[in-house]
Structure formats: structure tokens, C-alpha cells
Amino acid sequence: MNAQTNAAAAILPLTNPLLDEAAIRASALAVIDTEARAISILRERVNAGFLQACQLMFDCPGRVVVIGIGKSGHIARKIAATLASTGTPAFFVHPAEASHGDLGMITHKDVVLSLSNSGETDELLTILPLIKRQGVPLISMTGNENSSLARLADVHLDVSVPAEACPLGLAPTASTTAALVMGDALAIALLEARGFTSEDFARSHPAGSLGRRLLVHISDIMHTGNQVPRIGADTSLTTALVEMTRKGLGMTAVTDDDGRLLGVFTDGDLRRAIDDNDVDLRNTPVRQLMSSSPKTITADKLAAEAARVMEEFKIHALLVVDADNRVVGALNIHDLLRARVV
Known part of the structure; x- marks a missing residue:
């Protein structure tokens, strides 16, 4: 029953x-x-x-x-x-x-x-x-x-x-x-x-759950500036771990000197590196362990789209990039929860 x-x-x-x-x-x-x-x-x-x-x-x-x-x-x-x-x-x-x-x-x-x-x-x-x-x-x-x-x-x-x-x-x-x-x-x-449309409906219900899902954009809730974890491709695994811990998003962007995205290093990548006895945790550069084709999103997209991507690909964080693939922000599932999008 x-x-x-x-x-x-x-x-x-x-x-x-x-x-x-x-x-x-x-x-x-x-x-x-x-x-x-x-x-x-x-x-x-x-x-x-x-x-x-x-x-x-x-x-x-x-x-x-x-x-x-x-x-x-x-x-x-x-x-x-x-x-x-x-x-x-x-x-x-x-x-x-x-x-x-x-x-x-x-x-x-x-x-x-x-x-x-x-x-x-x-x-x-x-x-x-x-x-x-x-x-x-x-x-x-x-x-x-x-x-x-x-x-x-x-x-x-x-x-x-x-x-x-x-x-x-x-x-x-x-x-x-x-x-x-x-x-x-x-x-x-x-x-x-x-x-x-449902978007029109949301505009007259901004305080409701539908309004939050349809009107909140990535730019409204993403972390920006120094809050975004980022490192260079030649950074050591130890330094990457420090950056991830400091920023608290469970991942860090890996970028070139112009800020363009090269990859992402996540908690999952870290666990796999620890399980691999051949990896020198102190000296291995992060380029050898990062995911080189990370899922990203742009700042103008709705936060609901970020929730869909995270659910579809079973990930907990996303990097936000501009038209030139430069990292401009980051967010994770907790940001969506705080915004009551999910």
C-alpha cells in the first residue's frame, strides 16, 4: 500500500x-x-x-x-x-x-x-x-x-x-x-x-518552481573570477589537488596561457590516479590524467539545461565557456540546488 x-x-x-x-x-x-x-x-x-x-x-x-x-x-x-x-x-x-x-x-x-x-x-x-x-x-x-x-x-x-x-x-x-x-x-x-509558452507562464510566476527552472540562467548562479578553479596543463597532480580543495567544486579547469579550455581534472580522475600504482602522484603533470573532452555550457543557457546535462552524463559539475572556448565560470550540482532549479 x-x-x-x-x-x-x-x-x-x-x-x-x-x-x-x-x-x-x-x-x-x-x-x-x-x-x-x-x-x-x-x-x-x-x-x-x-x-x-x-x-x-x-x-x-x-x-x-x-x-x-x-x-x-x-x-x-x-x-x-x-x-x-x-x-x-x-x-x-x-x-x-x-x-x-x-x-x-x-x-x-x-x-x-x-x-x-x-x-x-x-x-x-x-x-x-x-x-x-x-x-x-x-x-x-x-x-x-x-x-x-x-x-x-x-x-x-x-x-x-x-x-x-x-x-x-x-x-x-x-x-x-x-x-x-x-x-x-x-x-x-x-x-x-x-x-x-511555458516561458511566458514562468514570467508571471517568477517565485514558483517553474519560474526558477525557466528563468534562471547559468550566468545568474555560476562562479566567476578567482572562484573558478583553473591550472595549467603542466601543473603537478599535487598542485591540482590543492586548487580543487581551495575552490571546492570537485574539479578544476585545465587551460592554456590564453585561458582556453584544454581539459578538466575531477575528483573521479584523482581517484583513478590513486588506484593506478604506476602514477607518481607528486610529479605527474595533470595533462596526462585530465579528461580532454569535458562537457561545457555557455553562460546564456538556462540553469535547467545545466541540470539536464549533469543528469544525462552523470557528472556533478560543469565549466562555463565563451564563444572562443575560454573558461569564464563554473558551477556544480550544489549551485543548482541552492537556486532550487533541481
């Missing part, structure tokens, strides 16, 4: 006599089935209205303003956040606050996406005439295509559901899930239409 299975086993069976294990499982499965059906129905609603909504948001010279209140407000916030992080500038406006000044945040360059399951939410209907007066395109997302909000909108997206997962038919459950999925469908359709 995996950790999750073990954790579940640790809390079962139920000890409270008021809790019925079979009933709880049945209730949970019924919710999942109900919401799955609500989502599956959305497939047939990716229609001309959906395409028109995408066109309005794609052509929008301003931002997509997403509004909603109550549970629809929570979903509206999530949709606005998803749009903004996937290449469609967007933000959330609370309709009640809009009536008290925040309506000024909406300009004639924007598109409004309004969420209400009933389509009759007072706070929304109060501000719609003012939005329409500005000539702002209005997209509605409701569960009632005959509602006031649906009829006032330029485009209506039907997110009605056969039933809520709540057995009382009161708590928004399946309806909010359907609205959220429709919002995700809009966001991802626009992402692909814009040619939005």
Missing part, C-alpha cells in the same frame, strides 16, 4: 456511532458522479457563443474584468487569476464595491465576464446599465439562458446543470464546478490561440 492508503487505513473504521461508513462513501460518490455529469454536458456548449466569447477576449485591447458575488464571486476570482496567468490580462471586481466607486476600474477598452447562476443577482443587474453605456462588451455565464443577465449580454455561456450535488438542492456545488470548468476552457483556448 502507498502512503495515502496507509493514512486512510489508519483512520478507519469510524468510531463515532453517528457516522455510517457506507452512507458516507455513497454520499461522496454521488457528489462526484453528479459533478462529473455536469461537466460532461459542457462539451455540447462549446458552440458559436463560446467561440464569440473567445474572440471578444482575444481582441480586447484592455483587460477582461470578471465579476460575481457569493459563490459565483469565488469562482470569478479564480477565473480572473487563471486568465491573467495564462496570457489574458484580467482582474476581478466585486459588484457591490463597483456600485461604490470600483466601477471606475472598468474602461471602454475592457471586456466584462459576469457570473451568476440565477442570472438575476441584484448587485450585478444594478451595474449592468452603466457597463452597457460605456459600450463595454458583456459576456455572461449563467445557469438560466432566459435570465435578465443572459438577455442583456452580448454573449451568453450556458453553465446550467441538471442538479446540484447538494441533496437539498441549495448549496452551489455542481453549478460552481461547471462555471469553473467553463472558465478554464476559455483560458486555455485563449492560451493556445495566443501561442502562450
